[in-house]
Amino acid sequence: MALTAADVGRLAELARVHLTPVELEHLAPQLDVILDAVASVSEVAGADVPPTSHALPLTNVFRPDVVTPSLPVADVLAGAPATEDDRFRVPRILGEES
Amino acid sequence: MNLLRMTAAGLGEAMAAGVVSAREVTQAHLDQIEAVDSRVAAFLCRDGERALATAAAIDERRAAGEHLGPLAGVPLAMKDIFTYRGLPTTAGSRILEGWHPPYDSTTTTRLLDAGLVILGKTNLDEFAMGSSTENSGYQVTHNPWDLTRIPGGSGGGSAAALAAFEAPLAVGTDTGGSIRQPASVTGTVGVKPTYGGTSRYGVVAMASSLDTPGPCARTVLDAALLHEVIGGWDPRDSTSINAPVPPVVAAARRADVAGLRIGVVREFGGEGYAPGVERRFTEALAVLEGLGAEIVEVSCPHFDYALGAYYLIMPSEVSSNLARFDAMRYGLRVGDDGTRSTEEVMSLTRGTGFGAEVKRRIIIGTYALSSGYYDAYYGSAQKVRTLIKRDFDAAFEAVDVLVSPSTPTAAFRIGERADDPLAMYKADLCTIPSNMAGNCAISVPCGLADGLPVGLQVMAPPLADDRLYLVGAALENALAGRWGGLLLDTLAESPGGAWLGVAGEDGR
Numbered sequence: 022m023a024l025t026a027a028d029v030g031r032l033a034e035l036a037r038v039h040l041t042p043v044e045l046e047h048l049a050p051q052l053d054v055i056l057d058a059v060a061s062v063s064e065v066a067g068a069d070v071p072p073t074s075h076a077l078p079l080t081n082v083f084r085p086d087v088v089t090p091s092l093p094v095a096d097v098l099a100g101a102p103a104t105e106d107d108r109f110r111v112p113r114i115l116g117e118e119s
Numbered sequence: 120m121n122l123l124r125m126t127a128a129g130l131g132e133a134m135a136a137g138v139v140s141a142r143e144v145t146q147a148h149l150d151q152i153e154a155v156d157s158r159v160a161a162f163l164c165r166d167g168e169r170a171l172a173t174a175a176a177i178d179e180r181r182a183a184g185e186h187l188g189p190l191a192g193v194p195l196a197m198k199d200i201f202t203y204r205g206l207p208t209t210a211g212s213r214i215l216e217g218w219h220p221p222y223d224s225t226t227t228t229r230l231l232d233a234g235l236v237i238l239g240k241t242n243l244d245e246f247a248m249g250s251s252t253e254n255s256g257y258q259v260t261h262n263p264w265d266l267t268r269i270p271g272g273s274g275g276g277s278a279a280a281l282a283a284f285e286a287p288l289a290v291g292t293d294t295g296g297s298i299r300q301p302a303s304v305t306g307t308v309g310v311k312p313t314y315g316g317t318s319r320y321g322v323v324a325m326a327s328s329l330d331t332p333g334p335c336a337r338t339v340l341d342a343a344l345l346h347e348v349i350g351g352w353d354p355r356d357s358t359s360i361n362a363p364v365p366p367v368v369a370a371a372r373r374a375d376v377a378g379l380r381i382g383v384v385r386e387f388g389g390e391g392y393a394p395g396v397e398r399r400f401t402e403a404l405a406v407l408e409g410l411g412a413e414i415v416e417v418s419c420p421h422f423d424y425a426l427g428a429y430y431l432i433m434p435s436e437v438s439s440n441l442a443r444f445d446a447m448r449y450g451l452r453v454g455d456d457g458t459r460s461t462e463e464v465m466s467l468t469r470g471t472g473f474g475a476e477v478k479r480r481i482i483i484g485t486y487a488l489s490s491g492y493y494d495a496y497y498g499s500a501q502k503v504r505t506l507i508k509r510d511f512d513a514a515f516e517a518v519d520v521l522v523s524p525s526t527p528t529a530a531f532r533i534g535e536r537a538d539d540p541l542a543m544y545k546a547d548l549c550t551i552p553s554n555m556a557g558n559c560a561i562s563v564p565c566g567l568a569d570g571l572p573v574g575l576q577v578m579a580p581p582l583a584d585d586r587l588y589l590v591g592a593a594l595e596n597a598l599a600g601r602w603g604g605l606l607l608d609t610l611a612e613s614p615g616g617a618w619l620g621v622a623g624e625d626g627r
Contacts, residue, residue: 036485039470059427063499072501076314076557082357096221102452
């Protein structure tokens with residue numbers, strides 16, 4: 022399997038990571054090598070082997086439904102890139118065409 | 120008295136006996152950081168003033184007759200992936216530059232409650248992704264044994280701080296070997312506890328099903344004392360185990376392997392393993408056998424696929440976990456010029472703020488989870504994870520612990536593997552299976568190969584962490600008898616370690 026720079030560009034778009042053309046050219050062959058090296062993984066286990074998603078067999082961990090104080094708003098907003106009226110201020114969320 | 124060379128246990132006793140104050144101990148370590156860290160670059164930030172105030176408070180409580188824990192007043196270096204109010208938390212990434220967390224990690228809270236003195240935050244590969252600390256967005260940390268070489272990673276800062284006698288204790292996180300591999304290449308001790316045995320609350324997440332905080336130290340007993348402080352159930356981490364901390368300190372003090380069955384993993388050796396590493400490992404086995412342990416060979420056939428499966432599962436979790444760095448709520452924001460959309464700002468910010476290795480892993484994870492490839496990649500890797508667990512289960516039916524070299528080679532040169540991701544990944548060949556299965560493992564020094572430290576790894580079943588300390592301490596004691604001290608003592612007393620300024624009874 023050969024990943025092209027265009028394939029990597031598409032994946033980067035899905036992951037919301039802007040990559041420069043130089044990065045795309047550099048990354049594509051590296052990712053190819055890595056994917057080649059891990060390809061054998063798909064040939065090891067038969068259909069009868071169940072998947073393991075987690076090291077511990079924990080399910081349904083509950084705690085009492087008790088209200089505890091939240092962090093102060095000022096503390097939470099202190100690290101925000103931009104704020105307005107005790108809220109996070111974000112860039113416009115709709116595209117030009119909307 | 121050479122405060123910098125003392126163990127954490129020894130410092131605790133000396134302070135309790137009133138021989139030395141916590142303030143003096145803290146000051147000595149701050150001075151050492153000042154003297155050598157320009158060459159080691161272990162610390163990303165220091166917290167001298169608060170550390171001295173904390174130490175002074177410990178001294179006052181002691182003077183007032185309060186009975187404090189064994190590590191009260193002992194200084195500690197913290198990997199910059201744990202949140203600690205009052206200091207920035209960067210996780211080694213530019214995307215979090217200058218971010219101050221609004222809360223403490225559970226590990227931080229427990230350290231402070233036990234009276235430990237946090238000296239500062241240590242360097243790491245960005246978001247703990249790497250085996251050399253070269254992927255840090257801020258600086259490259261150097262191995263005190265040879266400053267042209269890597270201190271391991273991702274916890275290279277914590278391990279280097281211990282080896283440079285800047286701190287007697289440190290905390291790290293281990294996702295694929297990030298505590299054990301740095302310990303191995305710096306001649307220090309590092310433990311990955313059973314998954315869920317330590318809390319992930321307040322630890323910047325990399326791969327949530329694998330991440331495990333743990334202790335770093337210069338001796339096995341010191342690691343056990345720290346393990347007892349940070350371990351145990353935390354209701355704030357839903358994957359935390361609601362069970363008592365295994366009796367790790369008692370095991371480290373007992374240090375007896377007579378009658379213990381030790382399995383050597385056949386798959387960890389041969390091609391790709393440095394001859395010097397294999398020699399030290401074989402010699403250590405003979406030492407353990409001489410102490411009365413029974414050495415048997417064990418096969419874990421699926422460990423050969425662990426690295427491949429790990430490099431699908433981990434990036435998949437990374438691509439999902441790191442989605443939180445969205446330029447909206449905290450951290451860096453790039454390109455918000457009033458015309459760009461949220462999506463464009465997000466993409467530009469992540470492109471600017473993340474380094475090359477983080478981008479590689481996010482893209483691989485995105486690929487492995489994408490529709491059409493999910494079954495072949497992520498799905499298959501999860502099945503291999505089952506097979507690895509079964510290999511461990513079968514092995515632990517036959518033996519009490521498993522052993523291997525901690526890492527296939529000693530410390531490599533800075534830059535040597537920087538542009539060869541696959542070669543870098545192989546540094547974690549022996550450590551990854553325990554993360555995949557969730558069991559516990561330790562790395563302890565077992566000698567030098569060409570003047571560089573080699574580590575021996577002990578792996579034990581989930582919640583049998585005490586066995587790690589039993590074997591680790593037995594080996595440490597036996598080797599100390601031959602070396603006349605710890606492996607690091609040989610560095611401290613050698614001409615090559617003169618720059619550390621810690622030789623002799625009085626040190627600097």
